[in-house]
Amino acid sequence: MELELNPEEQAFCEEVRSFIKENLPEDIALRVRRNEKLGKDDYMRWQQMLGQRGWHVCTWPKEVGGPGWSVVQRYLFEVISAEMNCPIIQPFGPRMAGPVIFTFGTEEQKERFLPGIRDSSIWWCQGYSEPQSGSDLATLSTSAAVAGEDYLVNGQKIWTSYAHYADWMFCLVRTAKEDKPQKGISFLLIDMKSPGITVSPIIGMDGNHSFNTVFFDNVKVPKKNLIGEEGKGWTYAKFLLEHERVDNAAIGVTKQALQHVRDIAAVECVDGTPLIDDPLFHARLTQVEAQLMSLEMTALRVLSDVATGASPGSASSLLKIRGTEVAQQISLLGMEASGQYALAYQQGRASLPEYQFMAGPEYAVTATSNYLWKRCMSIYGGSNEIQRNIIAKRMLSL
Numbered sequence: 365m366e367l368e369l370n371p372e373e374q375a376f377c378e379e380v381r382s383f384i385k386e387n388l389p390e391d392i393a394l395r396v397r398r399n400e401k402l403g404k405d406d407y408m409r410w411q412q413m414l415g416q417r418g419w420h421v422c423t424w425p426k427e428v429g430g431p432g433w434s435v436v437q438r439y440l441f442e443v444i445s446a447e448m449n450c451p452i453i454q455p456f457g458p459r460m461a462g463p464v465i466f467t468f469g470t471e472e473q474k475e476r477f478l479p480g481i482r483d484s485s486i487w488w489c490q491g492y493s494e495p496q497s498g499s500d501l502a503t504l505s506t507s508a509a510v511a512g513e514d515y516l517v518n519g520q521k522i523w524t525s526y527a528h529y530a531d532w533m534f535c536l537v538r539t540a541k542e543d544k545p546q547k548g549i550s551f552l553l554i555d556m557k558s559p560g561i562t563v564s565p566i567i568g569m570d571g572n573h574s575f576n577t578v579f580f581d582n583v584k585v586p587k588k589n590l591i592g593e594e595g596k597g598w599t600y601a602k603f604l605l606e607h608e609r610v611d612n613a614a615i616g617v618t619k620q621a622l623q624h625v626r627d628i629a630a631v632e633c634v635d636g637t638p639l640i641d642d643p644l645f646h647a648r649l650t651q652v653e654a655q656l657m658s659l660e661m662t663a664l665r666v667l668s669d670v671a672t673g674a675s676p677g678s679a680s681s682l683l684k685i686r687g688t689e690v691a692q693q694i695s696l697l698g699m700e701a702s703g704q705y706a707l708a709y710q711q712g713r714a715s716l717p718e719y720q721f722m723a724g725p726e727y728a729v730t731a732t733s734n735y736l737w738k739r740c741m742s743i744y745g746g747s748n749e750i751q752r753n754i755i756a757k758r759m760l761s762l
C-alpha cells in the first residue's frame with residue numbers, strides 16, 4: 365500500500381534517504397539486515413548521528429527540542445529507516461523518559477535530563493516490573509522512604525531491559541501505603557551508578573542478554589529526582605505506557621520483515637517450486653499482509669488523533685495486540701520458510717566475516733532466534749491478555 369505523498373513529503377523522503385545513505389555505518393546496517401543482536405555501541409553510534417541532526421527525538425515537538433515532524437513525516441522516517449536497515453531507536457530515553465520529563469518535570473529536571481536524551485549520550489532503562497508485580501503492576505513494593513533530602517530505595521525490579529547498559533533508570537517506587545494500591549506510587553529518576561545498586565543478568569531463550577534483575581539496597585536518591593508530585597506516579601506511568609503501546613505497532617520494521625519472508629520464499633523451493641507459489645504458504649502470507657495493511661491504517665488514524673493533542677487511550681491497546689501478533693506470525697513464516705536450515709543452533713555465527721562455516725544461507729542463521737525473541741512481544745508493555753481486558757472494559761464497556 366502506497367500513501368500519496370505531496371511534494372514536501374517527497375522531498376522529506378529524499379532528505380531522510382540521503383542522510384541515512386551518507387551516515388549509517390555499513391557494519392551496523394549489515395548486522396541489522398542479518399537480524400543479529402546489536403550491542404550498546406551499535407545503537408549509540410547510530411543514535412548519536414541522528415542526535416546531531418535532531419532526529420533521535422523524532423517524536424518530540426519543537427518547543428522541547430524535537431524536529432516537530434507531522435504524523436506522516438514520523439511514519440515515513442520509520443518506514444525508510446527500516447527499509448535501509450537502520451537499528452530501531454531504543455525507546456527508553458526518547459519515547460519514555462523524555463516525554464514524562466517534558467510533560468511533568470520541573471524546569472531544572474528538563475534542563476538537566478533532556479539534552480542527554482536529545483543527543484543520545486545517556487542510556488535510560490525502565491524500572492517498573494517486580495517479581496510479584498507484572499500485569500498487576502500497582503501492587504509493586506520497592507520502597508522509597510524519606511531520609512532528609514533523599515529517598516532511601518530498597519527492593520527489586522525484574523525484566524529490566526538493558527539495565528546493564530543504562531546510565532539512568534526511571535523507576536516506580538512505593539512512597540506510601542494507601543487504601544488503593546495505585547495511590548502512594550511515585551516516579552523517581554535514579555542514577556544507575558548509585559552505591560547499593562546491583563544489576564544481575566537474565567539470559568533469554570534466544571540466547572541473548574537483554575534483561576536483568578536490579579536490586580536496590582539502601583540506595584540514596586535525591587528528592588529533587590522525583591517527577592511531579594509524590595504519590596502521583598501512577599498517573600505518569602500510565603501516560604508513558606499508553607504512548608509505549610502505540611509505538612509497539614512497529615509498522616516499518618514489520619513491513620520490512622514481511623518483505624524479508626517474501627525474499628526467502630522466492631528462493632526456497634519445495635519439489636522444485638518456489639515456496640512463494642505454494643498455495644497454502646501464499647495464502648498465509650497474504651492473510652498476514654492484509655492484517656498488516658489494516659493495522660497500518662489504524663495506526664495512522666490513532667497517530668493523527670495524537671497529533672491534535674488527544675491521548676491514544678484504549679486504541680493503543682488495540683495497536684499493541686495486532687502489531688505484536690502480526691510480527692509474531694511473520695517471524696514464524698520466516699522460520700518455516702528457512703526450512704531445515706533454521707534448525708541449526710547458530711548463535712553468534714552471523715557475526716563471522718565469512719560464511720564458510722554457516723549451515724545454510726545467510727537468512728536462515730537468525731531465523732530461529734528471531735522467532736524465539738518475537739515471542740516476548742505479546743508480553744512486554746503489558747501482556748496482550750491485559751490489553752484485551754482494557755479493551756473489554758473501556759471500549760466495549762463489558
Ligand SMILES: Cc1cc2nc3c(=O)[nH]c(=O)nc-3n(C[C@H](O)[C@H](O)[C@H](O)COP(=O)(O)OP(=O)(O)OC[C@H]3O[C@@H](n4cnc5c(N)ncnc54)[C@H](O)[C@@H]3O)c2cc1C
Pocket residue numbers: 489490491492493494495496497498499500522523524525526740741743744745746747748749750753
Ligand atoms: C522483552 C521484554 C522486555 C521487558 N522490559 C521491561 C523493562 O524494561 N522494564 C520493566 O519494568 N519491565 C519489562 N518487562 C516486563 C513486562 O512488563 C512484564 O513481563 C509484563 O508486564 C507481564 O508481567 P509478568 O511477567 O509478571 O507476568 P504475569 O503478570 O505474572 O502474567 C503471567 C500470565 O498471566 C496473564 N495474566 C495476568 N493477569 C491477567 C488477567 N488479569 N487477565 C488475564 N490474563 C492475565 C498474563 O497475560 C501472562 O500471560 C519486559 C518484558 C519482556 C518480555
